Amino acid sequence: xxxxxxxxxxxxxxxxxxxxxxxxxxxxxxxxxxxxxxxxxxxxxxxxxxxxxxxxxxxxxxxxxxxxxxxxxxxxxxxxxxxxxxxxxxxxxxxxxxxxxxxxxxxxxxxxxxxxx
Numbered sequence: 644x645x646x647x648x649x650x651x652x653x654x655x656x657x658x659x660x661x662x663x664x665x666x667x668x669x670x671x672x673x674x675x676x677x678x679x680x681x682x683x684x685x686x687x688x689x690x691x692x693x694x695x696x697x698x699x700x701x702x703x704x705x706x707x708x709x710x711x712x713x714x715x716x717x718x719x720x721x722x723x724x725x726x727x728x729x730x731x732x733x734x735x736x737x738x739x740x741x742x743x744x745x746x747x748x749x750x751x752x753x754x755x756x757x758x759x760x
Contacts, residue, residue, distance in 0.1 A: 644750050645711045650683040654724040654736075656715065677717040684712040686726065686736075689754070706739050706754035714748045724755060 660675035687709050710724060724736040736755035744750055 644744075645685055649685040650712060652684050652686050652726050653681055654684050654686075654710070654712075654726045655681055656718065657723050657725065658717065658719070659721055674723065677715065677722065679715075682712045682715060684710040684724070684726075684753075686710050705756060707757045708736060708755050710736065710753040710755055712751055712753070714743065714751055716748075718751060718753065723758075724753075 656677040657674040657680075658677055660673035662670035663673045665671045689706055689709055718738060718741060720738050720740065722738045724738070726734050726736070728734050735758040737758060738753050738755050740754040742752050744752060
């Protein structure tokens with residue numbers, strides 16, 4: 644299990660919410676907070692070698708970062724993480740895969756793709 648001290652970034656966890664009418668006949672995507680809505684994570688950039696290790700024996704997904712956090716039963720591949728970087732401002736990551744090391748429900752390692760602004 645990753646040391647708690649390395650989980651130094653507070654992220655907001657959200658899932659797709661109900662579609663909201665945009666007033667022009669279409670809909671706007673909305674997001675709803677998970678319960679609990681935030682988590683402390685260790686966020687690390689991935690190299691291609693890291694991706695191979697993170698996705699060994701699983702379906703390979705394209706991701707830019709790994710986020711390690713305490714187990715959260717509400718996280719799926721539809722979950723997004725939002726982090727406000729003090730130097731770069733808001734950053735959004737879409738979960739594209741995850742693993743539960745040892746299937747112990749103590750920790751999750753997420754593979755996420757950063758959404759470009």
